[in-house]
Amino acid sequence: MLRLSHDIYQALRRQGEETYPHECCGVLLGRSSEGVNTVEQAVRAGNTRTDAAHNRYNIAPLELVRIQRDAALEGLDIAGFYHSHPDHPAQWSQTDFAEAHWIGCAYVITEVSQGRAAQTNSFLLAGTTEEDKRFEPQAILVDPA
Numbered sequence: 300m301l302r303l304s305h306d307i308y309q310a311l312r313r314q315g316e317e318t319y320p321h322e323c324c325g326v327l328l329g330r331s332s333e334g335v336n337t338v339e340q341a342v343r344a345g346n347t348r349t350d351a352a353h354n355r356y357n358i359a360p361l362e363l364v365r366i367q368r369d370a371a372l373e374g375l376d377i378a379g380f381y382h383s384h385p386d387h388p389a390q391w392s393q394t395d396f397a398e399a400h401w402i403g404c405a406y407v408i409t410e411v412s413q414g415r416a417a418q419t420n421s422f423l424l425a426g427t428t429e430e431d432k433r434f435e436p437q438a439i440l441v442d443p444a
């Protein structure tokens with residue numbers, strides 16, 4: 300289960316509308332345990348994939364290190380990642396799967412259809428290693444504002 304506040308949920312969906320027709324991406328900070336990813340903060344990240352920003356996303360390793368270090372100071376960890384799919388369904392792609400390495404983290408995808416946020420889905424990267432990792436659909440629980 301992915302658990303987040305209404306404000307964070309709206310913010311990451313709106314970000315996909317702002318960057319349309321390009322993908323947006325960011326990091327979800329919070330805690331993960333027993334398949335429950337609790338989000339306390341969403342941090343926007345720059346999309347470094349200028350070659351195909353409409354269907355690829357990537358967060359620069361140095362930026363990710365900085366985000367994780369800042370989060371640790373507040374007692375938070377990386378609980379997941381989010382990005383948008385402009386005019387494509389909110390389902391993970393083979394590229395998304397190949398580039399997902401944070402086992403136990405949530406991968407949230409929002410379909411942005413003609414500039415408007417549509418479906419948002421979350422997938423838990425389950426497994427124990429790079430060899431047996433897999434995406435499992437997970438419920439999204441949005442706490443009222």
Ligand SMILES: [Zn+2]
Pocket residue numbers: 382383384391392395408
């Ligand atoms: Zn994707």
